[in-house]
Amino acid sequence: MDTSRRAGDAVAQTHEQLRELILGGRLLPGQRLTQRELAELLDVGRTPLREALRMLEAEGFVTSRANYGITVAGLDLDEAEELYSALLLLQPPLLRPVSEATLERMAALAEGLRTRPGQPRDFHQDHIDFHLLPGEDGGPTLQRLVSGLYERLYRLHRFYYNRKKLPEYVLDLNDAFLAALRESDLRRARRVAELQLLTAAVGLITDVDPWHRFGPLARAAAGAGIELPLTGDGTLVTPVEVRWAEPLPGYTPVINDHVVDVTASDRAASDA
Known part of the structure; x- marks a missing residue:
């Protein structure tokens, strides 16, 4: 040889x-x-x-x-916040209708994530693949950019979730995202995708450092029409009550421990 x-x-x-x-x-x-x-x-x-x-x-x-x-290297939470912020601004707005073949591949990954936890490296790679599949038709430059952001988050996810049980709501969010895409309801798919990213960012960062001072995530959220209420010193108190500027009738958000979508309840209160 x-x-x-x-x-x-x-x-x-x-x-x-x-x-x-x-x-x-x-x-x-x-x-x-x-x-x-x-x-x-x-x-x-x-x-x-x-x-x-x-x-x-x-x-x-x-x-x-x-x-x-x-x-x-240490775990850089400031970098993690920036990565999540970039994904929040990039991924949901780029969502487009996906093919049946893509939906089938996503469904197989979602089923595997729920029924076959497998090795940590396999689980996290499958989870990344699940969220990259809808953007396959977005062009090679955007694909590389989004894929690179996930790759940089991969180490933080692996290290963090190796030490705790994966919350059930992570899988519930996947299922809600897939269901919206299957019904070609892109507004709902984008809302679920935004909720997923905010939940992951807030949950992981505040769990590692409850006193982390947020900046980029709040600015990215505002750019997407989402109010992320920071305290006076820039921290977040979980569960965070998040408001979307645009109500989404008929949308029921997935309940989780970190981010609560109160948009619908605000609308109901004002109508009353």
């Missing part, structure tokens, strides 16, 4: 092993790594190890500092 190919295979395998150790929580945020310990742990040579670490640093999984060494 070509020696260059063998070297490439060793680098790819080492990269994947280290990535899984980080995503699975075996190597923790802030933990200092030494090449000697990693080489012994993975039974790999120094050359593929160094190259794999360079790849992981480029992907944001590790950081390196002169005279200090390599450290597992």
Whole structure:
């Protein structure tokens, strides 16, 4: 076999092993790594190890500092908020009617997520694929942009949900989203998608840091016609009562622990 190919295979395998150790929580945020310990742990040579670490640093999984060494990167909640904000502005407005084939693929993923939890890496990749499928016809540039945002959130999701049970409402939101697309009700699909993203952002960030000061998410929400009520110091008190500027008659939001859509109740109160 070509020696260059063998070297490439060793680098790819080492990269994947280290990535899984980080995503699975075996190597923790802030933990200092030494090449000697990693080489012994993975039974790999120094050359593929160094190259794999360079790849992981480029992907944001590790950081390196002169005279200090390599450290597992911390969980950046400010970056997470920005990623969710970008998705909120990009994904729901781009929703269009989807084909029967896409609906069938989404249904298979939704069923698998509910009935076959599987390995954490498989679950989270399937969840990402479920939400990327409706945008397949959006053009390659937009697909790459949205996919890249999810890829950067993947590590945070894996690390966070490895340590707690996945809430049932996550799957309920998936089902509500799929049902709206099946009925070609794009207004409802967009509303569910917005609720999904807000719930994920608020739930994950406030659970890790209840005193996190929000900024980009509130501004992105306002740009989408959504009122996200911040306290005076920029924090959020959950469950957050969120209001959409446009009422959606007949829409029943999925109940969850973090974001409550009070738009309909406000409209009912004013009509009374």
